[in-house]
Amino acid sequence: MLNNKIVVIIGGAGLLGQSFVQAVEEAHGIAICADIVSAEYPVDITSKESIQALIQKITSVYGKIDAVVNSAYPRTKTFGNHFFDVEYADFCQNTNLQLGGAFLVMQQFAHYFKEQGYGNMVNISSIQGVVAPKFETYEGTPMSSPVAYSAIKAGVIHMTRYVAKYLKGTNIRVNCMSPGGILDGQNELFLKQYKDVCLNKGMLDNADLNGTLLYLLSDLSQYVNGQNIVVDDGFSL
Ligand SMILES: NC(=O)c1ccc[n+]([C@@H]2O[C@H](COP(=O)([O-])OP(=O)(O)OC[C@H]3O[C@@H](n4cnc5c(N)ncnc54)[C@H](O)[C@@H]3O)[C@@H](O)[C@H]2O)c1
Structure with missing residues (x-):
């Protein structure tokens, strides 16, 4: 599905990122694992210069970039706090890191993709x-x-629509995937209660997201643009 496509997975060392890298490679794409912890392709999504350096490094090796997936998840230690315990500064910091970072990735890759003629x-x-x-x-x-998570993630979906439309006429498409919860050693009681509000499986394995990712990265979705695809076993119904 992704023959010879250069796909940058930002946050590629993370829970979802690792399985995205593997899925792209299994589909015969070339996955670049970029992450703040990566030695080969380090990137900090909260720094414009860092994203620019990443793009330059990849293009100097491969000559093009077909797609970028932003799966980075910068957050503060107190990000999980309950509503009444959230400090204003913490709310703002997480919003800056995650929503601000998503903006910067889109802005900087859009610059590059415009020059390239597609993306x-x-x-x-x-x-x-x-x-x-x-x-x-x-x-x-x-x-x-976290309350900031709801605000940030709704922002990411709507910014996807904004940027897709702003880039009209450039052959750049911008889409979003919204997963349900992913299994990662969570508490049994939570897993049961979570499953009760889903339709069949409940919490998903990270590999359950791969089909949707590959679809969005491939030419099968050529005219899917500005959309959000929910993969959640019916949690959101
Ligand atoms: N895990 C879930 O249950 C779940 C469910 C729905 C959505 N998501 C979303 O999926 C995405 C990935 O989540 P995850 O569970 O894989 O998280 P994770 O923490 O396992 O991985 C995130 C990766 O981002 C990297 N990172 C952190 N700060 C960075 C920065 N400033 N610049 C570049 N890289 C940075 C980390 O090193 C890490 O490898 C997030 O947007 C998250 O909100 C996750």
Whole structure:
């Protein structure tokens, strides 16, 4: 599906990023794993210069970039705090890191893609940016969903629409995927309560997102532009 396509996965060392890198390679694309912790392709999505240096490094090696996926997830240590415990500064910092970072990635790659004459961007949002959290799934656990996360993820979906439309006539498409929760050793009670609000599986494995990612990266979705695809086993219904 991705024969010879150069696909940059930002946040490629993370839970989702690692399986995205593998999926792109299995589809015969060339996956570039870019991450703040990567030695080969380091990038900080909150720095314009860092994103520019990444683009330059990749193009000097491969001569082109077909697509970028932003799966980076910078956050503060107190990001998980419950609503009444969130400090203003913390809300702003997480918004700057995640929503500001998503903006910078799109802006800098759009610059490059315009010069190149085409391009494809995939943002990673979340069901928390589509519907309000189902707080009942956290009952009896210390977990919650951060208020900034809902604001940021809704922002990522709408910024996707903005940038797609702004880039009219450039052969650049911009789409978004909004996954449900991904299995990562969570508390059993939470997993049960979460499954109760889904249709079949409940929390998903990271590989369950790969089909949608490959579709958005491939020419099968050539005229899908400015869209958000929810992959959540019906959580958001
Ligand atoms: N895990 C889930 O359940 C889930 C569900 C829905 C949506 N998402 C979304 O998927 C995306 C990836 O989440 P994840 O679970 O893989 O997170 P993760 O923390 O496992 O991975 C994120 C990666 O981003 C990198 N990173 C952090 N700050 C960075 C920066 N400033 N610049 C570049 N890279 C940076 C980290 O080193 C890490 O490798 C996020 O947008 C998240 O909101 C995750």
